[in-house]
Amino acid sequence: MISGDPIPFEARTRLRIPLVSAKVQAGFPSPADDHMERSLDLNEHLVANPASTFFVRVQGDSMRDAGICDGDILVVDRSLEPKERQIVVAMLDGDFTVKRLRKREGKVFLEAENSAYPPIEVSSGQELVIWGAVTFVIHQPR
C-alpha cells in the first residue's frame, strides 16, 4: 500500500521508525541500540484532530502583538468550540479574517492585536461565522 502525500499532514505522514539496529556483522553494536525510540513527529504536537484541522496563510499585521505575522501559517481546528478571548478564524461578510473573539454586554467583537486597528463590533446586520479556533502559529523567523 502506498502512503504519503506531498504534504506531510494527517495520517499520511511518513513516520520514520528507526527500529533496525546497527548491523552486527563485524565491529561493535551501537551502545544506543537498547534505547531506540520513535523519532518525533511534529504532527502529533500540532494536529490533535486531523479530520478537523486546516492550515491557513496570514495576510496583514493586525495580529502582530499576538505573535501572528504576515505570511505565517496558522493551524486551525474546527472541532474546538470557540471561546471568549480565543484567537479565531472568522468569516465576516464573506471575508476570512483572524482576530481575537470577545463578547461584552451581549455584543460580539473581533479584536485586533495591534493598536493601529480598532476592534470590530459585529452588528446584528452583519453575517459572522466562526470558522475555527487557531491552535498554533507557524512562524519563520527572518
Add this chain to the structure above:
Amino acid sequence: MKTRFALVDCNNFYASCERVFNPRLIGRPLVILSNNDGCVIARSEEAKQLGIPMGAPAHEHKATFERNAVVVMSSNYSLYGDMSARVMETLRPNVLAMEIYSIDEAFLALDDWQGAEFARELRVRVRQWTGIPVSIGIGPTKTLAKIANRIAKKTPELGGVLDLGFVRDGDALLAQIPCEDIWGIGKRLARRLAAGGIHTASHLKHAEAAWVRKTLGVVGERILCELQGVSCLPLEEVPAPKKGIASAKSFGKPVESLEELEEALSTYTARAAEKLRSGQLLAGQVHVFLTTNPFATRQPQYNAGVQTVLARRSNHTPDLIAAALRLLREIYRPGHQYKKTGIFLTDLMAESELQPDLFEAIPGTGRVKELDRIVDGLNRKLGRNAIRYGSMGVKQNWAMRQDRRSKKFTTRWDELPVVKA
C-alpha cells in the same frame, strides 16, 4: 435487535466543498464542470432550482449562467478527495462499522441506541468539523436507508435526518418514491416495472416475488426483500485500498528525466488498465509512487507517493494515464536518480455494479469501450504494447483545461486559504 443501517450523504458535495473555503459562494447558484470544463457535474441547490440539468454541456447554458449570475467553476478533485476523507474520518469513530460507498456517501452500521437523535448529533459534528452539510437516512436495510436519506434531503422540515423505524405509515412514504429512484433500479428497469403497473417503491414492496424475479432477475428479488425490511445487502467494510491492481517496475539503469518517467509510468498504467478491463472492473482511485534507489546511499534519496480520486470510475487507458501523469508531475523533483515508479489502482468496482443509467448517460461510453476492446484484442494478438497510446513513447501535452479551478486549499502549501489579519 437487528442491525440497522444509516446512509450519510453529503449535500451537493462538490459545491459544499467550494463553499467551505469561499464564503462568497454561499447562497449563490454554483455549478462545477467536468474535466476540461465540458459538462455540469455538480450543482448547488440554487443552481438546481434554476433548472440547470446534471450533465448539461456548459456551452449550451451560457445564457442561463449569465442571466442568473451563476458561478461556474472547474472541478478540483484534490480538494474534494481530501474533504471526503475528512468527512469519513469524522464519521468512523462513532459507529460499529462503516462502508465508504462513494466520494460523498457512506453506509454506517448502527448500534441499538443509535437513532435519529444520534444522527442529528453526527450531522452537527460533520458540519462543524469539516464544514460539509450532510443528510442521514436510517432504515433496517441499506435500500431503505437510501430511501430515508432521499426523503430527508427533500423535506426541509426533517432537518436532514429521517429514521424509517419511527415512521408510522412507512408505505405512504414509499409511495412517494418512483421506482427509478430506488437504489439499483434506474430508468431501464423502472420501465419494465411500469409495464406491470409497478410505479413506486410502495407498489414494488407489495408486488409478487415470483413476478419480480421474472421481471428483474435476482437483483430485483433482492431489492424486494430489502424494501420489505429484510437485509440482503451486508455492509462491505473491506476498505477499498486493499483491493487494487498494481503495476510497477524497477528501471535497468537510473532514470532522471521526467519524460522517461512519464513514458514508463504510461506503459505501466496501460498494463494496469488492461488488467482492470480483463476483470471487468473500474477503478475509483489512482495512486502513483516514485522512488530513488535506497541502496545507493551516496545519492540523495527521494521517495513520494500521491493519490487522487477519479472524477468517475474508469478503466479507460487514456483516462488513467492522464490521472497518473498528473500525479507524477506533482511529486517529480528534478536532480534525482530514480530507480522505480509505479501505479496502484484502487477503489475497484465491477462494471456491472455501476448503475446502468449512469453508464449510459456518459457520452461516448459505447465507443470508448469499443476502442479499448480493439486495443486489448490487438495487443493480445500482436504482443504487449503493439498498440500504444502516445504518451507511452512520444511526449504529449496532457494538460487539462481547468480555467476556473479553485485552489488546492488542503493539499498544497502554496495554495492555502488566505485570512486577513
